[in-house]
Amino acid sequence: MSREFTVIVSDIVERSEKILLETPLCSRCLGRLFAKYGLGLSNQDRGLMIKTLLALKIFTEYSRGESSRRNHYMLALNGGDQLASSYMKIYGEEISPLSCYICGSKFTSSFIHEVSEKACEILREHDASSFLIGVVVDEEISRRELDLLVKYGLESMESIKRELKREIGKKVAENCGLTPNFTNPDVVVVVKIERDFTYSITSEPNPVFISGRYWKLGRNISHVPWITRSGFKKYPVSIQEFVGEALRGIYQSEDVVIHAAGREDVDARMIGSGRPLIIEIKKPTKRSVGIEEANKALRELSRRYPIVVELFSKTTRSSKVFVKNEAKLRRKVYRVAVYSPEEILPQDLVKLEEFFSNREVKQRTPTRILRRKKDREKTKRVYAVRVVQVSQRVFESLIYCDGGLYVKELIHGDYGRTVPSFAEVVGKPLVPIELDVVLVED
Ligand SMILES: [Zn+2]
Structure with a gap:
């Protein structure tokens, strides 16, 4: 064992002794106070290890005649586990440990198992294949954590909320074979933990x-x-x-x-x-x-x-x-059938094709939708126009233009609000009678 490691471990043990002399903590909650040190252990195992080392320390002190029974009693009462059994061994007195200050000794493996089973059930009801666990803890629990953090300067602590989230998530993935997904889960399961560690589960299925x-x-x-x-x-x-x-x-x-x-x-x-x-x-x-x-x-x-x-x-x-x-960025091709009260001449159609070649068009919001849209001007482009005469007064046109261009207004000009327009170019009133969108570009 490196010297540095020994120093860290004895520091953790000493600080734990100080805490446990005053505060009852289960192994999991004790281990979580030193989460940053990792040591390759779960919070539960780390806490148990600390308590075991602490029991060894006390026992060594006892053999040297340096220990105080009162201290050992307090540690057994607040720490339980090895601390209680070593007290029993030395003094022959059974101790029933106090329940944990943070979780009331309720945050156990079977608690995680139970919650995750229920979460699995809900996820199955939703036919989910991926999930995310959210945890809400009562603020009294957070207050107790903060209390310890401030009192003992525990910069190495992990929050109970984080551990709950991780452990329940892990168990759910294991138990129902689903994939946790942090960005786009099928269903979010929220576990709400009350101060007495009773809980409720709600679910929010994503669309x-x-x-x-x-x-x-x-x-x-x-x-x-x-x-x-x-x-x-x-x-x-x-x-x-x-x-x-x-x-x-x-x-x-x-x-x-x-x-x-x-x-x-x-x-x-x-x-x-x-x-x-x-x-x-x-x-x-x-x-x-x-x-x-x-x-x-x-x-x-x-x-x-x-x-x-x-x-x-x-x-x-x-x-x-x-x-x-x-x-707005996709260009479109429209097909429009146009009626003219005046006779349409072949040169009108030639003019349209020639004029509307890569032509900029300025449009104010069409009068027909002014009631629901703000009046503003936008500039769009007509790239190409092809025209076929159908009868003396009807022609059909294909128009290749920017997305968002108002095609009906491009035909009739909308009282001068769309400039230029087909009507303006041929100098005749024009009425769009049928409109189809033929192509929306990829
Ligand atoms: Zn606890």
Whole structure:
């Protein structure tokens, strides 16, 4: 044994003697006061080792005639274990030790076992495959810890909360074969410890997030249910209701919400590439549903609604923010059918294609949404336009542009709030009559 090690150990033993002369502590709570020294032991084993060494020290002092019975009595009363049995050996008197100042001698292996069994049960009910344990301890327990820390200057101490968290977590992983996950657990289990060490367990299941894409093959479909002021649904179905109807049952979930990469107008279709979305399944009781099973339910429902949703893979909460934010960065291709009260000439269409080539467009918030959005100006870019005449007064156009550009306003100009516009370039009033999103770039 190195000299340094011997010094550390005898220092720990001496300080423990001082503490145990005044404060009853179980082995685990005593060991935790010196956690920083590690010694490759659990708090329980370290505490037991300290008590054993202390008993040896007392016994040596006794053989030399240097010990005081009163001190030994106090150590036996407050420390129990070897200190009580050595007292019994020397003085023939049985001692029933006091219960631990911090945990009331309740923080035992069987306590951890019991709590973790209950936690496992809850995790199984949630169909969890990963978990995180949270611990809340009554402030009276924390006050007692702080009390010792200040009184004995214990810079080497670990908190009981941390040990509880670690030990319960370890046992849960062992007992139910689940993986602890500190950043993205399926379920967070919170153990609340009262001052008398009774406890309660609550659980907070995290939502399941799945990435996918959707297609709107019909018009007048909103993202989320659109309820009018008089309390009626404005459109028969929304993407969110569609997804909810297909998936709530198989995930046994309370609620399903969607987070899409931007949105098209309610009356626009979303065809071609489809649009990325993240589905959030809240408080699911079944989590281990295969993507194929979910897709099957969605396909089944597509027979009844002009909506298609395809899911790709499970993802994390952060992707929900990501898919929303990068929506603005994704370029789009729109197909729009345009009507003109005046006859359209072939040169009008040539002009449009030539003019809208990598052209900057300034748009103030469209008048049609001014009621719900702040009036501001933004600059977007139209990269290319292709036009096909359908009849004397109708043409169809493909528009390749920045995400977030208001296409209807690009056509009619919105009373000069969108500049330049198709109407301005051809010098004729134009009305967009049908709009489809054809491509949302990756
Ligand atoms: Zn204790």
